[in-house]
Amino acid sequence: MNILTDINFDYTLRIVALGSAILGALSGALGAFAVLRKQSLIGDTISHAALPGIAVAFFFTGNKTTTILLIGAALSGWLATLFILGIVKATRIKLDSALGLVLSVFFGFGLVMLTFIQKRPDANQAGLEKFLFGQAATLLAADVQMMAILAGVAVLALMLLWKEFKLLSFDEDFGATQGFAMNRINLMLTTLLVVAIVLGLQTVGVVLMSAMIVAPAAAARQWTDKLSTMVLLSAVFGVAAGVSGSLLSSRIPKLPTGPTIVLCISTVVLFSIFVAPARGLLWRWLRRRRNRRQFRAEAVLLDLMDMARHHPNLEHPHAAAVLHTLNLDGRAVRNSLAELAERELVRPAGAGLWSLTQAGIAEAQQLERRFQAED
């Protein structure tokens, strides 16, 4: 039952886990740029658009070698990005509609081709549909080797063009004024993205591949404010999801690897959205609650001070009921008074009456000065 020995002994699992790790690392790293450039959906379109490429490549070559099919996928994904850019440039159709258009046309055509091929009286056609949802078990050592080489080249390119990619993602126009051919940089980054997507098709499939592009990056963004850390972390999340997804699906029968990997990365995203420091929703919610409570208490203290001014003695007690009418919400006033009493800024004078303490008067005066300074 030891997972570690499983990795050591099960050859297939080792191949699958390694392949998924490479795919996770590459899609994570490049997805970070796609997300920062607000191009998450381009990844989705590219992966869906890869399907007809696979079908057409098989149709014309009759060959089911992964390399040939993936070259078809890459070309067709590439063609799709050209279409998107062309549509946006030449027509009044906006990017989101262009993405939807290209995605559905390519994917639809891919499905038609797939059905057509499957109906042919040919013993060789089975297995193409694995690219729809991925079938990690079909990964061969040779496939993983090819993935590793391509991923290595992509990482090298990423390191070499780091500064250029950063410039493209942050301020494309400024990059052009610096004398860089920004469309060439864009071309290279898009090519790398296509490579990352295509490498994942066999494992995760065209339908879910965009999750591997968007999710690790979205999760990583929650934890850091530094580009290099974000890219690295995104890759690490991708690897973690790839490996844990492969392991889970090998331990639990009938659990498909690709979707399990996607579920793993989704869990990381959910966790990151809620508890990441600074950006986490949980902390934000707690901070907001604390601030609201403090502001409310300060407002009650200032109301008491205003009323006290009508008496020669500032410590003259006033009824909490009057504060209710000033503040509308009775429970909030009670809580605020309790909190102020705890800080010894007010004290109960019996019969629902409250009065300021010396410390409370000093605090109220200080608050008044602060608000005046801010005006």
Add this chain to the structure above:
Amino acid sequence: MNGLNEKHKPPRDQAAIWVEDLTVAYQDKPVLWDVDLAIPKGVLMAIVGPNGAGKTTMIKAMLGLVDPVAGRVEVFGKPFREQRRLLGYVPQRTSVDWDFPTNVLDVVMMGRYGTLGWFRRPGKAEREKAMHALEKVAMDPYADRQISQLSGGQQQRVFLARALAQEAEVYLMDEPFQGVDATTERAIVDLLRELRKQGRTVVVVHHDLQTVPDYFDWVFLLNVRRIACGPVETFFTEENLRLAYGGRVAILGERKPIADDAKSL
């Protein structure tokens, strides 16, 4: 063309930027129509005109960021493509996503990327130049700050520092005064004057007509076509403003003379 305008036109090879017959069109409507412009070296020039007059496009065309339908741009007597390094660009602050994961120093160092060229990474020298540029806009204490935590005025100063780090000869700024606090406005004005003292040329898209005579010595009035261009005292007149803005400048007319108004402040 206005004869007086021509008198103030510097010879072609002495102009910092020289624009001829520039026409730019998006879709089916021209944004700039047959614009001639010669910006003398060392002036502080405001580009003014109503919304949609093509001010931003004018700057982008001078930087080669939009393809003109016709016309050409020269920088110090040569096609701008050969002189890119001499042009420093300060885009509108809202043109980028300030939630991008990076810090102030990193953004300012981007002003050195052009000099670095392909593949080379910024190092110590770039860091020092960037810090120096940050000092000039009083943002050096914020070097390590996340850019998402900056106020609008601070963002603007970071963009200025990025252009300064480039050590350009001509600076093209798109509405640097837009929505900034008084401190930043003061800092920008001081910076503009220092750049002029160093003999740099600065072109600024400007919206606040009241401050034109106070901040600038040269003015370019634009409304798709060139309305007028030359020294502020000669060309920043009610008549030219009316030509540029149509009837919409009537309110301003009551406050005439604008120039005296601003000076008395």
